[in-house]
Amino acid sequence: MTFDPPLSPALLPAGFVDLLPPDAEAEAEGTEILLAVFGGHGYERVAPPLLEFEDSLLTASGAAVADQAFRLMDPDTRRMMALRPDITPQIARIAATRLDGAPRPLRLSYAGQTVVVGGGVAGQSERQIGQAGIELIGPDSPAADAEVVSVAAEALARLGVPGVSFDLTMPLLVPSLIDGLGLSAATRTTLMHALDRKDAAAVARYAGSAADTLIALLSAAGEADQALAALDAASLPATARAYSERLKASVEAVRVRSPELRLTVDPVEFRGWKYHTGVCVTVYAAGSREELGRGGRYLCNDNEPACGLTFRPGALFRAAPRRARPDRVYLPFGTDSAFAQAVREGGRVTVAALEPHDRPEEEARRLSCSYVARDGNLLPIA
Amino acid sequence: MTFDPPLSPALLPAGFVDLLPPDAEAEAEGTEILLAVFGGHGYERVAPPLLEFEDSLLTASGAAVADQAFRLMDPDTRRMMALRPDITPQIARIAATRLDGAPRPLRLSYAGQTVVVGGGVAGQSERQIGQAGIELIGPDSPAADAEVVSVAAEALARLGVPGVSFDLTMPLLVPSLIDGLGLSAATRTTLMHALDRKDAAAVARYAGSAADTLIALLSAAGEADQALAALDAASLPATARAYSERLKASVEAVRVRSPELRLTVDPVEFRGWKYHTGVCVTVYAAGSREELGRGGRYLCNDNEPACGLTFRPGALFRAAPRRARPDRVYLPFGTDSAFAQAVREGGRVTVAALEPHDRPEEEARRLSCSYVARDGNLLPIA
Numbered sequence: 001m002t003f004d005p006p007l008s009p010a011l012l013p014a015g016f017v018d019l020l021p022p023d024a025e026a027e028a029e030g031t032e033i034l035l036a037v038f039g040g041h042g043y044e045r046v047a048p049p050l051l052e053f054e055d056s057l058l059t060a061s062g063a064a065v066a067d068q069a070f071r072l073m074d075p076d077t078r079r080m081m082a083l084r085p086d087i088t089p090q091i092a093r094i095a096a097t098r099l100d101g102a103p104r105p106l107r108l109s110y111a112g113q114t115v116v117v118g119g120g121v122a123g124q125s126e127r128q129i130g131q132a133g134i135e136l137i138g139p140d141s142p143a144a145d146a147e148v149v150s151v152a153a154e155a156l157a158r159l160g161v162p163g164v165s166f167d168l169t170m171p172l173l174v175p176s177l178i179d180g181l182g183l184s185a186a187t188r189t190t191l192m193h194a195l196d197r198k199d200a201a202a203v204a205r206y207a208g209s210a211a212d213t214l215i216a217l218l219s220a221a222g223e224a225d226q227a228l229a230a231l232d233a234a235s236l237p238a239t240a241r242a243y244s245e246r247l248k249a250s251v252e253a254v255r256v257r258s259p260e261l262r263l264t265v266d267p268v269e270f271r272g273w274k275y276h277t278g279v280c281v282t283v284y285a286a287g288s289r290e291e292l293g294r295g296g297r298y299l300c301n302d303n304e305p306a307c308g309l310t311f312r313p314g315a316l317f318r319a320a321p322r323r324a325r326p327d328r329v330y331l332p333f334g335t336d337s338a339f340a341q342a343v344r345e346g347g348r349v350t351v352a353a354l355e356p357h358d359r360p361e362e363e364a365r366r367l368s369c370s371y372v373a374r375d376g377n378l379l380p381i382a
Numbered sequence: 383m384t385f386d387p388p389l390s391p392a393l394l395p396a397g398f399v400d401l402l403p404p405d406a407e408a409e410a411e412g413t414e415i416l417l418a419v420f421g422g423h424g425y426e427r428v429a430p431p432l433l434e435f436e437d438s439l440l441t442a443s444g445a446a447v448a449d450q451a452f453r454l455m456d457p458d459t460r461r462m463m464a465l466r467p468d469i470t471p472q473i474a475r476i477a478a479t480r481l482d483g484a485p486r487p488l489r490l491s492y493a494g495q496t497v498v499v500g501g502g503v504a505g506q507s508e509r510q511i512g513q514a515g516i517e518l519i520g521p522d523s524p525a526a527d528a529e530v531v532s533v534a535a536e537a538l539a540r541l542g543v544p545g546v547s548f549d550l551t552m553p554l555l556v557p558s559l560i561d562g563l564g565l566s567a568a569t570r571t572t573l574m575h576a577l578d579r580k581d582a583a584a585v586a587r588y589a590g591s592a593a594d595t596l597i598a599l600l601s602a603a604g605e606a607d608q609a610l611a612a613l614d615a616a617s618l619p620a621t622a623r624a625y626s627e628r629l630k631a632s633v634e635a636v637r638v639r640s641p642e643l644r645l646t647v648d649p650v651e652f653r654g655w656k657y658h659t660g661v662c663v664t665v666y667a668a669g670s671r672e673e674l675g676r677g678g679r680y681l682c683n684d685n686e687p688a689c690g691l692t693f694r695p696g697a698l699f700r701a702a703p704r705r706a707r708p709d710r711v712y713l714p715f716g717t718d719s720a721f722a723q724a725v726r727e728g729g730r731v732t733v734a735a736l737e738p739h740d741r742p743e744e745e746a747r748r749l750s751c752s753y754v755a756r757d758g759n760l761l762p763i764a
Contacts, residue, residue: 011438013456013463016431018476024429025421028493032414039407040726042710042733042749047406049398049510050432050495056393072454072465074395075499081395083454083465094400103748105736111410113432113495117457128431143715143736257719328424333525337639344422351424354487354525366485367424 015118015127022325027130027317030159031111034132034311037155041147043109043134048090050113054082060302062089064274068116083115087131088298088308095137096301104138111313126314133295133310140305142246145279145297146253152283152293152309153261159320163286165262168224168251171273171280171296173243174217177210180237196271213240217267224251227265250279275299281309285319292316329371329378330364332357339376348378397500397509404707409512409699412541413493416514416693419537423529425491425516430472432495436464442684444471446656450498465497469513470680470690477519478683486520493695508696515677515692522679522687524628527661528635530677534665534691535643538674541702545668547644550606550633553655553662553678555625556599559592562619578653595622599649606633609647632661657681663691667701674698711753711760712746714739721758730760 012018019027035045051072058066068085084090087110095106111132118127134151136144149166156164174195178188187206194202198218204211213234220230228251231244244267251263273280278297285292293316295309326349331340333353340350348371357363364372364381371378394400401409417427433454440448450467466472469492477488493514500509516533518526531548538546556577560570569588576584580600586593595616602612610633613626626649633645655662660679667674675698677691708731713722715735722732730753739745746754746763753760 012431012434013461014458016433018431018472018480019427019429020476020480021426021428024427024492027429028414028417028427032410035410040731042731044403045406045410046403047401047409049394049400050497051398051510052394070454072452076396079395090400094402098400098402103750107733110406115432128433139736141736147734147736349422349424351489352529354521354523354529367487368485 013127015125017126017128022322023317026320026322027313029323030317030320031130031132031313033158034155034313034316035109035111037158038109038134038151041107041151041154043107043136043151045109045111046091046094047110047112048084048087048094050115051081051083052090054080056093057082057084057089060089061092061275061298061300062086065089065116068118070115070117085114085116087112087114087133088135088310091135091308092137092298092300092306095135095306096304105144106137107134108137109134130313131310132313133293133308135300135306135308137300137304137306140278140297142249142253144305144307145250146257148295148307148309149254149261149281150257152295152311153258155311156283156292156316159316161285161292161316161320163262164292165264165284165286166254167264167266167269167282167284168247168254169266169269169273169280169282170243170247170278171270171276172278173240173247174214174268174270176239176243177213177237178207181208181210183208192270195268198268214268221266221268222264224263224265227267231265231267247279278307283309283311288319290315290318292319327371328367328369329373330360330367330369330381331373332360335373336376339373343373343378395509397507399508399510404704405699408702408704409695411705412699412702413512413514413695415540416537416695416698417491417493419540420491420516420533423489423533423536425489425518425533427491427493428473428476429492429494430466430469430476432497433463433465434472436462438475439464439466439471442471443474443657443680443682444468447471447498450500452497452499467496467498469494469496469515470517470692473517473690474519474680474682474688477517477688478686487526488519489516490519491516512695513692514695515675515690517682517688517690519682519686519688522660522689524631524635526687526689527632527679528639530689530691531636531643531663532639534675534677534693535640537693538665538667538698541698543667543674543698543702545644546674547646547666547668548636549646549648549651549664549666550629550636551648551651551655551662551664552625552629552660553652553658554660555622555629556596556650556652558621558625559595559619560589563590563592565590574652577650580650596650603648603650604646606645606647609649613647613649629661660689665691665693670701672697672700674701709753710749710751711755712742712749712751712763713755714742717755718758721755725755725760 065085069082071080071082074081114129191206200215203214207214216234220227228248276296276298280296283293293311297307300306328349329343331350331352333356351367360372447467451464453462453464456463496511573588582597585596589596598616602609610630658678658680662678665675675693679689682688710731711725713732713734715738742754
């Protein structure tokens with residue numbers, strides 16, 4: 001007995017989609033290209049499960065995404081499990097437990113699906129989100145930050161994504177400037193919102209003695225060299241200066257490994273970085289506001305330095321050029337199987353007739369084939 | 383506040399596992415090989431979501447697995463969703479709705495994860511189960527049955543799985559013999575259990591006038607040609623004879639497409655076939671009791687003929703030989719990046735030092751590298 005309206009069988013819950021041909025293939029193929037590039041740099045693949053006990057999945061760095069997790073009960077143990085809203089905390093768990101004894105630097109990669117309750121992240125209507133990424137666990141250095149960025153950039157280049165840009169930030173820099181101001185909680189929140197909106201007038205009103213510095217940092221955002229020069233020129237207290245110097249060192253290390261990469265720096269950006277402790281990065285493609293990926297430095301399982309980056313294959317395959325689809329060859333009923341195999345080994349797709357047809361060319365056309373096999377040859381379909 | 387015992391962070395719910403290196407890579411790579419073979423035969427990839435509304439996911443052929451599905455509530459609509467316990471019903475939904483207008487035969491492939499509540503299927507302790515398969519929708523013919531078997535066999539050959547055997551059955555044959563006997567429900571259940579156990583004495587006791595025929599069929603199970611000869615010799619009523627003839631025609635059609643394939647036939651096997659309407663198949667590898675895959679003929683969305691086969695990549699990668707892992711090359715700090723790229727393009731993995739080391743050979747050995755790069759050469763590690 002239900003009072004729901006009659007349901008179209010095509011209707012999926014909001015945020016869940018069917019990928020059809022050729023999108024499903026493009027996304028799967030693109031993901032494997034990413035993982036192949038990661039693997040080439042020594043990032044070895046792990047595959048944690050879709051579900052874990054919530055008290056394991058949603059602690060440590062996982063706590064930041066706990067409000068986005070679907071829960072369900074394990075009927076065996078009556079304990080609550082959660083569908084993973086993010087894979088990075090699972091990699092951190094694996095690094096801290098089963099791979100605790102593996103040598104560092106520990107390089108891991110992964111690809112899989114995550115599910116979020118939704119409604120939380122602006123502009124994000126998808127609730128099943130693919131992730132494919134890397135984690136570099138152990139070292140805390142500009143060279144480690146740079147490796148993660150460079151490997152990610154190489155993966156995007158392999159996919160042919162045009163106009164890639166990596167936007168670096170140091171999300172603890174702004175809080176370090178604000179924490180010493182003695183602001184009320186309400187004023188602090190107002191100021192953070194003003195910084196998020198890049199509203200210089202409001203920053204001037206609420207930031208007290210830090211106003212000049214924060215406004216200087218606001219206007220510093222942009223191309224990396226100019227932004228770092230503006231940071232150099234700004235008057236920063238010691239803690240903020242240390243963050244700024246690390247950001248600068250990481251940018252320089254990226255320049256060494258990937259001299260051609262387009263880098264921008266926004267020293268005031270902090271939104272969406274929940275558990276990060278160092279340089280963070282967001283990846284964009286020219287002409288799209290959609291994030292292709294993001295990552296940064298954090299403490300793996302609350303105690304080991306780590307830096308990672310996660311791509312969203314769903315966004316990536318919208319930005320990457322499509323590969324040409326292979327030709328389809330129609331095989332009339334009874335076509336020699338060795339010939340058919342040779343056609344496939346030549347990189348073409350075969351579509352076998354399952355019964356005789358009087359007009360194989362028509363049948364081939366109906367099935368989107370551009371060739372028909374006849375007497376050991378491939379005849380193009382007009 | 384919780385009364386649960388203290389939790390080791392490594393503890394996952396029963397039936398869920400972390401795949402570590404090299405297993406995660408082997409399973410992902412094997413799955414992509416399967417999908418590449420499927421794609422070569424014109425099976426185009428689709429990717430339905432992990433979650434659907436339960437009244438969409440668990441109807442039609444999905445009803446057979448409804449008791450294995452985890453449910454959760456969509457907070458937006460307050461409607462119940464289910465985590466998919468099987469992908470085939472989703473493919474049937476797509477074929478009947480979004481691809482309703484696509485030409486038939488419709489050839490679709492898929493790979494993804496399913497989650498079952500567990501405890502239901504004997505010997506099956508996993509609760510997250512990967513599936514990778516094909517569906518051939520539209521035709522109902524021995525040639526269609528044969529294509530599904532042959533494409534699956536080619537995929538296993540590509541993976542190098544040794545000693546593959548396809549066990550064919552016709553799960554409606556035995557019910558057609560029993561339904562006319564006028565047995566009580568209890569006797570029918572007892573008889574079905576006896577057939578399932580292949581207990582000829584019990585079959586003789588409970589099968590009434592069908593006893594001789596059923597015992598003949600029990601002993602027919604085995605190598606395909608012998609089994610079909612025994613079926614020919616058996617005395618079958620018209621309906622059972624029609625099922626038997628179709629099974630024979632499908633075996634003959636497989637022989638045409640895949641003459642070398644090892645085929646067995648068990649005409650009495652019906653266990654585990656819940657929504658199937660025609661020839662069904664189970665795939666085994668020599669020396670393993672574990673099913674590599676299974677499939678068969680059914681009605682897609684209750685009205686369109688379809689035949690499919692689903693592999694379990696988790697079982698497959700236990701049966702398939704492991705590919706050699708690529709050599710790992712240690713790159714001392716500051717190694718030329720063009721040289722490093724050439725090493726990767728040669729099929730080797732590079733592991734970059736993130737800081738200078740006095741003894742790079744030791745560091746290389748510690749990181750499981752078999753070469754160290756020096757002056758543009760690769761030096762083997764002793």
